[in-house]
Amino acid sequence: MADTIQIELSNHSCGAGLEYARRQSTGSAKDAVLCCEGMCLKGETARRAANLICHRLVPEKTVRICHGGLLEKNGGMRDLMQQANQVLILDGCGMACCSRLTKAAFPDLQPEVVFTDKMTAYTGNPFGIDEVPEAEIIANAQNVATTLVRKYYGYCQ
Numbered sequence: 104m105a106d107t108i109q110i111e112l113s114n115h116s117c118g119a120g121l122e123y124a125r126r127q128s129t130g131s132a133k134d135a136v137l138c139c140e141g142m143c144l145k146g147e148t149a150r151r152a153a154n155l156i157c158h159r160l161v162p163e164k165t166v167r168i169c170h171g172g173l174l175e176k177n178g179g180m181r182d183l184m185q186q187a188n189q190v191l192i193l194d195g196c197g198m199a200c201c202s203r204l205t206k207a208a209f210p211d212l213q214p215e216v217v218f219t220d221k222m223t224a225y226t227g228n229p230f231g232i233d234e235v236p237e238a239e240i241i242a243n244a245q246n247v248a249t250t251l252v253r254k255y256y257g258y259c260q
Protein backbone atom coordinates (compact mmCIF):
# COMPACT_ATOMS: atom_id res chain seq x y z
CA MET A 104 0.00 0.00 0.00
CA ALA A 105 1.20 3.52 -0.80
CA ASP A 106 2.68 5.68 1.96
CA THR A 107 1.48 8.85 0.29
CA ILE A 108 -1.42 9.72 -1.99
CA GLN A 109 -1.73 12.34 -4.70
CA ILE A 110 -5.04 14.10 -5.20
CA GLU A 111 -5.92 15.90 -8.39
CA LEU A 112 -7.47 19.30 -7.76
CA SER A 113 -10.95 19.65 -9.17
CA ASN A 114 -11.98 22.19 -11.78
CA HIS A 115 -15.47 22.03 -10.29
CA SER A 116 -16.43 24.05 -7.25
CA CYS A 117 -19.29 24.29 -4.80
CA GLY A 118 -21.47 27.23 -5.83
CA ALA A 119 -22.54 28.09 -2.28
CA GLY A 120 -18.94 27.85 -1.06
CA LEU A 121 -17.78 30.07 -3.89
CA GLU A 122 -20.34 32.72 -2.98
CA TYR A 123 -19.40 32.47 0.73
CA ALA A 124 -15.72 32.89 -0.16
CA ARG A 125 -16.54 35.90 -2.34
CA ARG A 126 -18.45 37.59 0.50
CA GLN A 127 -15.73 36.78 3.03
CA SER A 128 -12.91 38.09 0.85
CA THR A 129 -14.18 41.67 1.03
CA GLY A 130 -13.12 43.84 3.97
CA SER A 131 -10.22 43.27 6.30
CA ALA A 132 -8.39 39.96 6.51
CA LYS A 133 -9.61 37.42 9.04
CA ASP A 134 -8.19 34.30 10.66
CA ALA A 135 -8.96 31.10 8.76
CA VAL A 136 -10.46 28.25 10.80
CA LEU A 137 -10.44 24.68 9.54
CA CYS A 138 -11.34 21.41 11.19
CA CYS A 139 -10.98 17.74 10.45
CA GLU A 140 -14.69 17.22 9.72
CA GLY A 141 -14.43 13.62 10.96
CA MET A 142 -17.58 11.48 11.13
CA CYS A 143 -17.01 10.26 14.67
CA LEU A 144 -17.86 12.05 17.91
CA LYS A 145 -14.41 13.65 18.06
CA GLY A 146 -14.69 15.00 14.54
CA GLU A 147 -18.29 16.10 15.12
CA THR A 148 -17.29 18.04 18.23
CA ALA A 149 -14.39 19.71 16.39
CA ARG A 150 -16.65 20.61 13.47
CA ARG A 151 -19.37 22.08 15.69
CA ALA A 152 -16.81 24.08 17.65
CA ALA A 153 -15.26 25.48 14.46
CA ASN A 154 -18.69 26.48 13.18
CA LEU A 155 -19.59 28.14 16.48
CA ILE A 156 -16.37 30.15 16.44
CA CYS A 157 -16.80 31.43 12.91
CA HIS A 158 -20.55 31.71 12.54
CA ARG A 159 -21.67 32.62 16.06
CA LEU A 160 -18.91 33.84 18.39
CA VAL A 161 -16.36 35.87 16.41
CA PRO A 162 -17.57 36.06 12.78
CA GLU A 163 -15.96 39.49 12.46
CA LYS A 164 -12.51 38.00 13.12
CA THR A 165 -12.68 34.53 11.60
CA VAL A 166 -13.65 32.81 8.39
CA ARG A 167 -14.61 29.16 8.18
CA ILE A 168 -12.68 27.19 5.60
CA CYS A 169 -14.04 23.98 4.07
CA HIS A 170 -11.05 21.69 3.82
CA GLY A 171 -12.68 19.97 0.85
CA GLY A 172 -12.41 23.36 -0.80
CA LEU A 173 -8.63 23.05 -0.64
CA LEU A 174 -9.01 20.37 -3.32
CA GLU A 175 -10.73 22.79 -5.74
CA LYS A 176 -8.73 24.92 -8.16
CA ASN A 177 -11.09 27.88 -8.14
CA GLY A 178 -13.48 27.45 -5.23
CA GLY A 179 -12.27 30.48 -3.28
CA MET A 180 -11.26 28.63 -0.11
CA ARG A 181 -7.61 28.52 -1.15
CA ASP A 182 -7.73 32.27 -1.77
CA LEU A 183 -9.19 32.85 1.71
CA MET A 184 -6.33 30.81 3.18
CA GLN A 185 -3.77 32.97 1.44
CA GLN A 186 -5.46 36.17 2.61
CA ALA A 187 -5.76 35.00 6.23
CA ASN A 188 -3.92 36.66 9.11
CA GLN A 189 -3.32 33.27 10.68
CA VAL A 190 -4.71 29.77 10.33
CA LEU A 191 -6.29 27.82 13.18
CA ILE A 192 -6.88 24.08 12.75
CA LEU A 193 -9.17 22.09 15.03
CA ASP A 194 -8.29 18.42 14.71
CA GLY A 195 -10.55 16.01 16.55
CA CYS A 196 -7.68 13.78 17.60
CA GLY A 197 -3.97 13.14 17.17
CA MET A 198 -4.51 11.56 13.75
CA ALA A 199 -4.42 15.19 12.66
CA CYS A 200 -6.30 14.63 9.40
CA CYS A 201 -6.95 18.31 8.72
CA SER A 202 -3.38 19.32 9.57
CA ARG A 203 -1.99 16.75 7.16
CA LEU A 204 -4.36 17.74 4.35
CA THR A 205 -3.61 21.42 4.91
CA LYS A 206 0.13 20.78 4.90
CA ALA A 207 -0.23 19.00 1.56
CA ALA A 208 -2.08 21.98 0.10
CA PHE A 209 0.13 24.66 1.73
CA PRO A 210 3.52 23.11 2.59
CA ASP A 211 5.02 26.32 3.97
CA LEU A 212 2.08 27.26 6.19
CA GLN A 213 2.61 27.35 9.97
CA PRO A 214 -0.91 26.90 11.35
CA GLU A 215 -1.93 26.90 14.99
CA VAL A 216 -3.17 23.35 15.67
CA VAL A 217 -5.51 22.35 18.50
CA PHE A 218 -6.47 18.76 19.32
CA THR A 219 -10.00 19.18 20.55
CA ASP A 220 -10.32 15.72 22.12
CA LYS A 221 -8.00 17.01 24.85
CA MET A 222 -10.60 19.65 25.67
CA THR A 223 -13.70 17.46 25.94
CA ALA A 224 -15.20 15.54 28.84
CA TYR A 225 -16.91 12.48 27.42
CA THR A 226 -17.08 9.43 29.67
CA GLY A 227 -15.38 6.30 28.34
CA ASN A 228 -14.32 6.15 24.70
CA PRO A 229 -17.47 6.70 22.62
CA PHE A 230 -17.12 6.60 18.84
CA GLY A 231 -20.42 7.55 17.23
CA ILE A 232 -22.64 10.54 17.95
CA ASP A 233 -25.38 8.06 18.87
CA GLU A 234 -23.40 6.97 21.94
CA VAL A 235 -23.86 10.16 23.96
CA PRO A 236 -26.82 12.51 24.48
CA GLU A 237 -27.12 15.39 22.04
CA ALA A 238 -26.99 17.88 24.92
CA GLU A 239 -23.56 16.55 25.88
CA ILE A 240 -22.22 17.08 22.36
CA ILE A 241 -23.59 20.62 22.33
CA ALA A 242 -22.04 21.39 25.73
CA ASN A 243 -18.63 20.01 24.76
CA ALA A 244 -18.56 21.83 21.43
CA GLN A 245 -19.61 25.06 23.16
CA ASN A 246 -16.87 24.64 25.75
CA VAL A 247 -14.21 24.03 23.10
CA ALA A 248 -15.38 27.05 21.10
CA THR A 249 -15.56 29.48 24.00
CA THR A 250 -12.23 28.32 25.42
CA LEU A 251 -10.52 28.91 22.07
CA VAL A 252 -12.19 32.28 21.54
CA ARG A 253 -11.01 33.41 24.98
CA LYS A 254 -7.50 32.11 24.26
CA TYR A 255 -7.08 33.67 20.82
CA TYR A 256 -9.35 36.71 21.01
CA GLY A 257 -9.40 37.46 24.71
CA TYR A 258 -13.14 37.47 25.11
CA CYS A 259 -16.30 35.55 24.47
CA GLN A 260 -19.87 36.85 24.18
Ligand code: SF4
Nearest residue numbers: 139141195196198200
Ligand atom coordinates in the same frame (compact mmCIF):
# COMPACT_ATOMS: atom_id res chain seq x y z
S1 SF4 B 1 -8.44 13.99 13.24
FE1 SF4 B 1 -9.30 12.22 14.36
S2 SF4 B 1 -11.48 12.75 14.63
FE2 SF4 B 1 -10.69 14.06 13.00
S3 SF4 B 1 -11.13 12.95 11.07
FE3 SF4 B 1 -9.04 12.41 11.71
S4 SF4 B 1 -9.30 10.51 12.87
FE4 SF4 B 1 -11.31 11.48 12.77
